[in-house]
Amino acid sequence: MLRVGVNGYGTIGKRVADAIRVQPDMEVSGVAKRSPDYVAIGAEEAGFRVYAADEDRIDEFTAAGIDLAGTVDELVADSDVVVDATPSGVGAQNRPLYERHDTPALFQGGEDATVAEVSFNARANYDEAEDADYARVVSCNTTGLSRLVAPLHENYGIEKVRATLVRRGGDPDQTDRGPINDALPDPVSIPSHHGPDVQTVFPELDIDTIGLKVPTTMMHVHTVNVTLENEPDDATDIRERLRSEDRILTIPEYAGIDGAGTLKDFALDAGRPRGDIWENCVWEESITLQGRDLYLMQAIHQEADVVPENVDALRALSGHLTGPESRSLTNETLGIGFSQFAGRDDLTLDRQTAD
Amino acid sequence: MLRVGVNGYGTIGKRVADAIRVQPDMEVSGVAKRSPDYVAIGAEEAGFRVYAADEDRIDEFTAAGIDLAGTVDELVADSDVVVDATPSGVGAQNRPLYERHDTPALFQGGEDATVAEVSFNARANYDEAEDADYARVVSCNTTGLSRLVAPLHENYGIEKVRATLVRRGGDPDQTDRGPINDALPDPVSIPSHHGPDVQTVFPELDIDTIGLKVPTTMMHVHTVNVTLENEPDDATDIRERLRSEDRILTIPEYAGIDGAGTLKDFALDAGRPRGDIWENCVWEESITLQGRDLYLMQAIHQEADVVPENVDALRALSGHLTGPESRSLTNETLGIGFSQFAGRDDLTLDRQTAD
Numbered sequence: 001m002l003r004v005g006v007n008g009y010g011t012i013g014k015r016v017a018d019a020i021r022v023q024p025d026m027e028v029s030g031v032a033k034r035s036p037d038y039v040a041i042g043a044e045e046a047g048f049r050v051y052a053a054d055e056d057r058i059d060e061f062t063a064a065g066i067d068l069a070g071t072v073d074e075l076v077a078d079s080d081v082v083v084d085a086t087p088s089g090v091g092a093q094n095r096p097l098y099e100r101h102d103t104p105a106l107f108q109g110g111e112d113a114t115v116a117e118v119s120f121n122a123r124a125n126y127d128e129a130e131d132a133d134y135a136r137v138v139s140c141n142t143t144g145l146s147r148l149v150a151p152l153h154e155n156y157g158i159e160k161v162r163a164t165l166v167r168r169g170g171d172p173d174q175t176d177r178g179p180i181n182d183a184l185p186d187p188v189s190i191p192s193h194h195g196p197d198v199q200t201v202f203p204e205l206d207i208d209t210i211g212l213k214v215p216t217t218m219m220h221v222h223t224v225n226v227t228l229e230n231e232p233d234d235a236t237d238i239r240e241r242l243r244s245e246d247r248i249l250t251i252p253e254y255a256g257i258d259g260a261g262t263l264k265d266f267a268l269d270a271g272r273p274r275g276d277i278w279e280n281c282v283w284e285e286s287i288t289l290q291g292r293d294l295y296l297m298q299a300i301h302q303e304a305d306v307v308p309e310n311v312d313a314l315r316a317l318s319g320h321l322t323g324p325e326s327r328s329l330t331n332e333t334l335g336i337g338f339s340q341f342a343g344r345d346d347l348t349l350d351r352q353t354a355d
Numbered sequence: 356m357l358r359v360g361v362n363g364y365g366t367i368g369k370r371v372a373d374a375i376r377v378q379p380d381m382e383v384s385g386v387a388k389r390s391p392d393y394v395a396i397g398a399e400e401a402g403f404r405v406y407a408a409d410e411d412r413i414d415e416f417t418a419a420g421i422d423l424a425g426t427v428d429e430l431v432a433d434s435d436v437v438v439d440a441t442p443s444g445v446g447a448q449n450r451p452l453y454e455r456h457d458t459p460a461l462f463q464g465g466e467d468a469t470v471a472e473v474s475f476n477a478r479a480n481y482d483e484a485e486d487a488d489y490a491r492v493v494s495c496n497t498t499g500l501s502r503l504v505a506p507l508h509e510n511y512g513i514e515k516v517r518a519t520l521v522r523r524g525g526d527p528d529q530t531d532r533g534p535i536n537d538a539l540p541d542p543v544s545i546p547s548h549h550g551p552d553v554q555t556v557f558p559e560l561d562i563d564t565i566g567l568k569v570p571t572t573m574m575h576v577h578t579v580n581v582t583l584e585n586e587p588d589d590a591t592d593i594r595e596r597l598r599s600e601d602r603i604l605t606i607p608e609y610a611g612i613d614g615a616g617t618l619k620d621f622a623l624d625a626g627r628p629r630g631d632i633w634e635n636c637v638w639e640e641s642i643t644l645q646g647r648d649l650y651l652m653q654a655i656h657q658e659a660d661v662v663p664e665n666v667d668a669l670r671a672l673s674g675h676l677t678g679p680e681s682r683s684l685t686n687e688t689l690g691i692g693f694s695q696f697a698g699r700d701d702l703t704l705d706r707q708t709a710d
Contacts, residue, residue: 014624037611041695042624064609065699172573173620175613181536217616218527254419256392258530261572265528268629269369269397275623275630340396344420 002026002318005079005103007053007072007094009033009043011171011303012108013085015276016310017048020083022333023311025320029079032072036064051075053086076101081317083310084108091115095134104132104317106310109139109197119200121146122312122330123247126323129316137309141165141220142197144280144300145209147248148224149202151241152294157229159292161207164223165194168302172217179215186213218260219277220300228292235289238296242282246331247308249279250287252341260299267301270338276304278336308334357381357673360434360458362408362427362449364388364398366526366658367463368440370631371665372403375438377688380676381669384434387427391419406430408441431456436672438665439463446470450489459487459672461665464494464552474555476501477667477685478602481678484671492664496520496575497552499635499655500564502603503579504557506596507649512584514647516562519578520549523657527572534570541568573615574632575655583647590644593651597637601686602663604634605642607696612638615654622656625693631659633691663689 002025006017009031017028030049033040035057041064043050049069052058061068069075076082076097081104084091088110095115098105107115116134118125124146129135138146145163152158167186170177187193192211199205232238243250251257257266268275278301286297308330315326331337357380361372364386372383385404388395390412396419398405404424407413416423424430431437431452436459439446443465450470453460462470471489473480479501484490493501500518507513522541525532542548547566554560587593598605606612612621623630633656641652663685670681686692 035611036609038617038621038695039611039624041610042621045625045695171620172616175616254391255396256390256394261527261530262393265526266393266397269394270400271628273623273626340393340400 002314003029003078003080004314005029005075005082006031007075007082007084008086008090009039010085010087011173012306012310013083014039014043015274015304015307016083016085017043018046018273019307019311019330019334020314023329024333025329026314030069030075032075036061036066040064040066073097076103079103081105081314083314098134105134106313106317107134107136109137109142109306111136113197113200119197120309120313120316121150121201122309122316122323122327123147123245124150124201126312126316126326129313130319132317135313135317137306137313138197138201139194140300140302140305141167141194141222142201143305143309144220144222144298145194145198145207145224146201147245147280148242148282148298149198149205149207149226151245152226152228152238153202153205155241156232158205159227159229161198161205161227162225163194163207163209165192165209165211166221166223167211167213168216168218168220169213170217171303174217179213181215184213186211216260218264219281220302221260222298222300224294224296224298226294228294231292232289232294235287238289238294239284239287242287246327247279247305247336248282249277249338250282250284252344253285254344255341263299266340270340272335274303276307277301278304278308278334279338280305308336357669358384358433358435359669360384360430360437361386362430362437362439363441363445364394365440365442366528367661367665368438369394369398370629370659370662371438371440372398373401373628374662374666374685374689375669378666378684379688380684385424385430387430391416391421395419395421404430428452431458434458436460436669438669453489460489461668461672462489462491464492464497464661466491468552468555474552475664475668475671476505476556477664477671477678477682478502478600479505479556481667481671481681484668485674487672490668490672492661492668493552493556494549495655495657495660496522496549496577497556498660498664499575499577499653500549500553500562500579501556502600502635503597503637503653504553504560504562504581506600507581507583507593508557508560510596511587513560514582514584516553516560516582517580518549518562518564520547520564520566521576521578522566522568523571523573523575524568525572526658529572534568536570539568541566571615573619573656574636575657576615577653577655579649579651579653581649583649586647587644587649590642593644593649594639594642597642601682602634602660602691603637604632604693605637605639607699608640609699610696618654621695625695627690629658631662632656633659633663633689634693635660663691
């Protein structure tokens with residue numbers, strides 16, 4: 001039983017902790033939190049051992065009636081491996097702590113790639129993390145792009161990827177984030193850092209990305225152009241390949257899911273914890289082929305898509321399961337994949353041909 | 356076992372159907388839906404018998420692979436009582452259908468009060484619906500105001516209520532709603548219809564309301580001023596009374612819940628289905644007393660707060676439980692009330708005094 005410490009119990013950390021909890025081969029040794037707010041209280045209510053990430057604020061936890069199990073140093077000492085889900089940049093500062101305890105660790109995509117030996121995506125390069133002590137699970141956007149690139153690369157070969165990332169301004173609980181009425185070129189320099197980040201997973205891939213930020217907190221939306229090396233038969237061929245991917249949901253036209261709002265409503269109706277959508281969401285109507293140029297649009301749930309990747313990365317580091325074994329166990333335990341549209345494929349074809 | 360038909364399976368209808376399903380004394384005979392979209396597919400996935408609300412669109416359901424149990428007329432015939440959760444105005448058009456079948460029905464707050472004999476709020480006037488065949492569950496905003504007015508009226512007497520309702524522009528799935536960057540006086544005439552609507556529950560109450568719409572889909576936020584007849588000892592006295600209300604959550608300062616975004620995040624962390632918040636959410640720091648003038652701010656989840664009221668209204672119509680019995684059974688079965696802040700009251704006091 002792998003004992004996993006979660007350092008940083010925010011948007012990602014709390015989700016990764018819940019995901020680890022339902023795995024048969026790992027358990028949460030505890031979670032470290034900086035401030036004693038409703039999220040920390042939620043961790044205690046959920047039955048996690050709570051550790052103070054900042055020794056200077058222990059009194060605040062006591063004042064909020066939260067029983068601390070200790071400090072983050074003690075959490076690391078009591079863990080076989082640590083998932084660092086602290087804010088961008090803090091993870092790198094924490095690495096010496098993990099080294100001191102000779103404890104392997106996972107970092108998140110907000111850190112520079114140099115924080116770990118390998119940048120990880122379960123679908124693309126699981127094996128590369130098997131001998132590593134430190135791995136970095138790439139960001140939500142890079143994860144979303146990597147999941148799309150992998151099957152296209154394998155089946156058709158990729159000449160070049162061009163993508164525009166229309167990014168959410170902040171998460172639902174980040175009430176201090178903007179913009180509130182703008183579409184910000186962010187970063188304004190081209191390519192954005194996302195392309196090079198995808199290259200940490202696919203070193204040979206030719207990819208340029210452009211980023212913006214818009215006033216939404218729900219999901220990122222990518223417009224993607226992939227110039228393929230070999231021309232597919234038709235768009236349906238692409239759609240079928242994407243449909244067969246375990247962490248890609250293709251949205252049929254008849255579903256009436258027209259944006260992130262309806263996607264979240266759909267996920268909540270489906271009983272997803274926190275309404276989380278772990279899968280890339282590709283609109284089938286957007287899958288378009290012009291010769292070797294493939295175009296499509298996909299939505300990425302920034303709070304959720306890296307969660308199963310973190311679980312798989314833990315297994316890659318500990319090396320006791322292969323990538324396919326780990327992915328399928330993670331999918332099964334979390335409940336990844338939607339049954340709603342299964343067996344309705346023909347209808348989609350009919351409808352799309354009819355239109 | 357009360358057999359309840361749900362006519363209109365949208366934001367409210369699907370939640371009411373799920374709530375009825377967990378009641379020991381009632382069951383869902385079926386749900387009627389207008390269009391075969393992801394929500395209709397979700398109803399089928401959830402195991403509800405799906406009926407076509409519009410006979411002209413039966414082919415569309417077939418095309419989407421949804422097995423219809425029949426038409427709405429058959430649903431009404433097969434139900435002891437119907438919850439009409441169709442869009443505003445459609446409910447009134449449906450009343451003849453229910454009369455034709457001599458079937459009692461509940462309507463929603465979007466209808467004029469004249470659609471039914473009584474306008475209903477479980478906390479305020481449960482008994483008045485006991486002899487009715489048709490009742491109207493007042494709107495989310497009116498429900499939120501009624502829950503607040505009831506205990507203040509009983510404990511201190513109310514001279515006058517003045518409230519500004521900062522309303523969400525639309526629900527998360529209503530991607531065609533606005534405004535996207537404005538604060539609209541809506542209605543621009545004062546008082547807004549909300550005040551008179553509260554008077555359908557409290558005929559003697561002196562209340563003026565003003566309404567606006569803002570670019571959010573999460574919750575309504577009310578700023579409320581209540582001039583009490585009898586001056587309370589202090590704001591803490593008010594807070595304790597509100598805390599003792601079963602469908603009011605008072606938010607302590609230390610929770611760090613600063614708006615609707617954090618409230619929804621809190622509810623999702625707590626495992627609430629669809630992140631629903633059935634309770635009024637009153638910020639404790641906002642509870643302020645100036646002589647007999649009470650001021651406070653509360654958030655109302657427009658998708659959820661009327662759901663338990665619909666369940667209680669069904670029992671009031673069937674008349675087999677008293678108001679307190681029904682409310683407590685509904686609270687227990689749905690899981691209304693949060694344990695997160697229980698037993699931390701003293702801390703709140705300390706913290707608030709300290710600040």
